[in-house]
Amino acid sequence: MANKEPLIITDKDEMRKWSRSARAQGKSIGLVPTMGYLHEGHLSLIQQSHIHTNLTVVSIYVNPGQFSPNEDLSTYPSDFQGDIQKLKSIPGGVDVVFHPHNLYDYGKNEGFVKNSEHEEGGKIVSCVENSGIGHETWVKIERLENGLCGKSRPVFFRGVATIVTKLFNIVDPDVAVFGKKDYQQWRIIQRMVRDLDFGIKVIGAELVRDDDGLAKSSRNVHLSPEEREKALSISKSLYNAKFAAENGQVDCKELRDTVIRAIQEAGGKVDYAEIVEQESLESMKEIKRPAVFCIAAWFGKVRLLDNMEINV
Amino acid sequence: MANKEPLIITDKDEMRKWSRSARAQGKSIGLVPTMGYLHEGHLSLIQQSHIHTNLTVVSIYVNPGQFSPNEDLSTYPSDFQGDIQKLKSIPGGVDVVFHPHNLYDYGKNEGFVKNSEHEEGGKIVSCVENSGIGHETWVKIERLENGLCGKSRPVFFRGVATIVTKLFNIVDPDVAVFGKKDYQQWRIIQRMVRDLDFGIKVIGAELVRDDDGLAKSSRNVHLSPEEREKALSISKSLYNAKFAAENGQVDCKELRDTVIRAIQEAGGKVDYAEIVEQESLESMKEIKRPAVFCIAAWFGKVRLLDNMEINV
Numbered sequence: 001m002a003n004k005e006p007l008i009i010t011d012k013d014e015m016r017k018w019s020r021s022a023r024a025q026g027k028s029i030g031l032v033p034t035m036g037y038l039h040e041g042h043l044s045l046i047q048q049s050h051i052h053t054n055l056t057v058v059s060i061y062v063n064p065g066q067f068s069p070n071e072d073l074s075t076y077p078s079d080f081q082g083d084i085q086k087l088k089s090i091p092g093g094v095d096v097v098f099h100p101h102n103l104y105d106y107g108k109n110e111g112f113v114k115n116s117e118h119e120e121g122g123k124i125v126s127c128v129e130n131s132g133i134g135h136e137t138w139v140k141i142e143r144l145e146n147g148l149c150g151k152s153r154p155v156f157f158r159g160v161a162t163i164v165t166k167l168f169n170i171v172d173p174d175v176a177v178f179g180k181k182d183y184q185q186w187r188i189i190q191r192m193v194r195d196l197d198f199g200i201k202v203i204g205a206e207l208v209r210d211d212d213g214l215a216k217s218s219r220n221v222h223l224s225p226e227e228r229e230k231a232l233s234i235s236k237s238l239y240n241a242k243f244a245a246e247n248g249q250v251d252c253k254e255l256r257d258t259v260i261r262a263i264q265e266a267g268g269k270v271d272y273a274e275i276v277e278q279e280s281l282e283s284m285k286e287i288k289r290p291a292v293f294c295i296a297a298w299f300g301k302v303r304l305l306d307n308m309e310i311n312v
Numbered sequence: 313m314a315n316k317e318p319l320i321i322t323d324k325d326e327m328r329k330w331s332r333s334a335r336a337q338g339k340s341i342g343l344v345p346t347m348g349y350l351h352e353g354h355l356s357l358i359q360q361s362h363i364h365t366n367l368t369v370v371s372i373y374v375n376p377g378q379f380s381p382n383e384d385l386s387t388y389p390s391d392f393q394g395d396i397q398k399l400k401s402i403p404g405g406v407d408v409v410f411h412p413h414n415l416y417d418y419g420k421n422e423g424f425v426k427n428s429e430h431e432e433g434g435k436i437v438s439c440v441e442n443s444g445i446g447h448e449t450w451v452k453i454e455r456l457e458n459g460l461c462g463k464s465r466p467v468f469f470r471g472v473a474t475i476v477t478k479l480f481n482i483v484d485p486d487v488a489v490f491g492k493k494d495y496q497q498w499r500i501i502q503r504m505v506r507d508l509d510f511g512i513k514v515i516g517a518e519l520v521r522d523d524d525g526l527a528k529s530s531r532n533v534h535l536s537p538e539e540r541e542k543a544l545s546i547s548k549s550l551y552n553a554k555f556a557a558e559n560g561q562v563d564c565k566e567l568r569d570t571v572i573r574a575i576q577e578a579g580g581k582v583d584y585a586e587i588v589e590q591e592s593l594e595s596m597k598e599i600k601r602p603a604v605f606c607i608a609a610w611f612g613k614v615r616l617l618d619n620m621e622i623n624v
Contacts, residue, residue: 024336105507131455133503133591136454136455136503138451139451140449140452142448142450161449162508165509166507166508169509169510169511196449196474197324199482280444
């Protein structure tokens with residue numbers, strides 16, 4: 001199949017114009033928001049967009065609003081030319097890559113506030129926190145954003161919801177695709193779309209695994225071969241838990257303890273291992289209705305996410 | 313001029329459909345969000361919409377999200393049939409009245425939480441605060457929403473920003489008109505539109521006064537003739553302050569003290585009287601750049617708002 005050259009748009013007004021024009025021609029638009037450094041997981045999201053829409057926009061933007069000043073915004077991996085090559089090589093390609101330089105208005109000030117000078121009084125700040133007439137509007141999904149990843153990353157979901165709102169308003173898609181690997185993020189975006197009445201269908205694309213079972217992630221490249229081998233304890237123990245639950249072991253404490261022990265014995269450090277309701281993400285004591293087992297664990301310097309839906 | 317009969321739409325999907333169809337015909341859409349009980353101030357907003365767009369949608373919806381459980385949601389005045397008559401009688405009329413029954417999703421629960429059972433631990437709640445999978449997404453304009461009216465009404469602007477976001481997403485207008493009588497609200501919506509990249513032009517319509525100088529408001533009907541006479545102290549003292557400032561009296565404390573004294577001497581109770589920057593709404597000590605003098609004051613049981621821009 002011939003490679004399809006995507007149109008690269010960096011300006012938000014140009015992006016809007018493209019969308020309006022596409023709509024005027026009766027085309028439907030799918031949006032796949034990414035932070036770049038694409039892997040097969042991302043490509044599966046694009047396939048979902050192809051199924052549901054005429055045209056596909058992939059955004060590549062490392063969003064400073066979802067990083068705390070003490071997180072790794074400045075070292076987040078990027079490979080824009082490599083991303084474009086990957087996008088060209090997938091069947092059907094993509095129509096537009098939206099790659100803005102910056103999407104925040106800093107008012108009269110320039111650049112980011114990257115240090116923690118504004119963290120006084122326990123106020124939660126991100127890398128775009130600013131003063132004066134700079135950016136100050138945040139979308140908060142008050143309950144869903146608290147648990148799981150929200151505990152160790154307090155500005156993360158506020159930043160995600162805000163940038164996704166901005167992208168929705170600029171790209172104006174009919175469909176947006178998110179990966180269920182970031183399960184909490186997917187549920188948060190679904191809730192936000194319902195609560196704010198966006199006219200957008202949110203699609204959750206299934207988690208993609210390597211042949212050995214490891215959930216695909218940009219961060220996997222940072223694992224040494226030994227760490228990678230050990231990290232398989234996450235997916236293995238999740239599969240075991242799913243099997244056990246579907247065969248009558250529905251006590252969440254038992255299930256969690258078993259998984260945590262398996263990961264720890266492999267040398268991992270568990271950030272969280274929670275069994276929660278699929279929609280409200282509230283903790284469960286016994287699996288009596290559809291649940292999802294969510295895990296974040298460190299192997300070496302890499303924090304890995306994984307999850308498994310359990311439908312008893 | 314013949315009366316124009318507006319189309320009344322109560323369903324949000326039908327509203328979306330109407331907007332998409334209008335856009336497909338190349339028409340531009342203006343939105344005037346209201347809570348009903350229309351007066352000449354509202355009608356001046358509609359005139360602004362006529363100037364800037366082909367079609368005008370007026371929304372009439374008393375938004376529970378901007379009321380605290382201890383505020384007067386249940387007694388907020390309404391007169392839908394009277395509103396429709398007024399809209400028919402104005403030159404050019406309006407094209408659509410969007411009048412939804414309810415715009416919030418309460419999940420599995422029904423109805424509002426109107427008591428204060430969730431106000432534990434100092435958590436700020438509104439009349440749509442809910443649990444489980446009910447509405448939980450709020451748009452917050454973190455600095456602008458704090459001062460002035462935000463002090464005495466802590467959920468107000470969060471509720472306004474959220475419902476305006478919902479209306480923007482449902483109606484998808486090109487232009488939205490807000491009254492500068494609610495100066496802080498107007499600035500908040502402007503900031504939100506910038507920060508969240510809505511493709512919407514926000515127009516601030518000038519405050520409209522009665523012949524005697526009182527700012528027009530739905531609430532004025534609740535004033536007795538004596539209270540109304542006394543309430544003129546607000547606009548009179550604001551005009552005096554503006555005149556004084558433009559003639560060299562730029563000390564904000566002096567100006568504020570004079571206005572507060574005049575209102576108190578007339579029998580009013582001042583909620584706030586602040587001189588702030590026009591865009592950031594930050595307090596000023598001296599008027600050296602464009603300012604706005606904002607007042608909220610009680611006469612009897614009526615809380616009145618007024619403001620005056622001072623461009624030295």
